[in-house]
Amino acid sequence: MNAPTFETDFWKDAGLRKTWDDIIPGEPRKTLPYTLTKEAIQKLCRVIGDTHPLYFDEEYARQTPYGGLIAPPTIHILLMFSCTPADDWMRSPGTINAGQSWNYNVPARPGDVIRLQARALDKFIKRDRLFVVHDNVFFNQHDQVIxxxxxWSIRAF
Incomplete structure (x- = not known):
């Protein structure tokens, strides 16, 4: 099974994305299930320069308290885009990450089917900038919170 490819032309679907006026605080965002692969985990790890054996060496990982390969906590970056469709407002070109806070519970593993529950909590204008506050919860196929x-995001006008 080949891992899905990711679009690198971020403007391609810009016309499909919700505008500022379309974002309704409290409304759930449309999301997609995503099957996490060992290849996707390891590609992310190589890109960010994290070569810990927990992510690459099955023999080593089996001997740890995790009992097998896991994904690094930064996997939420890959999952945020893997679990949202092309028309998601978070994918809008020019959106800036203005801060984030994450809690980690159970590690994601190769083969996990990940689902995302996400929504905008608030939106406001400050100093002529459009801010959106949002929350995101990733679950595995056992309904465990990963x-x-x-x-906080700053949206482009």
């Missing part, structure tokens, strides 16, 4: 976080 991680949860709150973020």
């Amino acid at each position: 991680c949860s976080g709150r973020g």
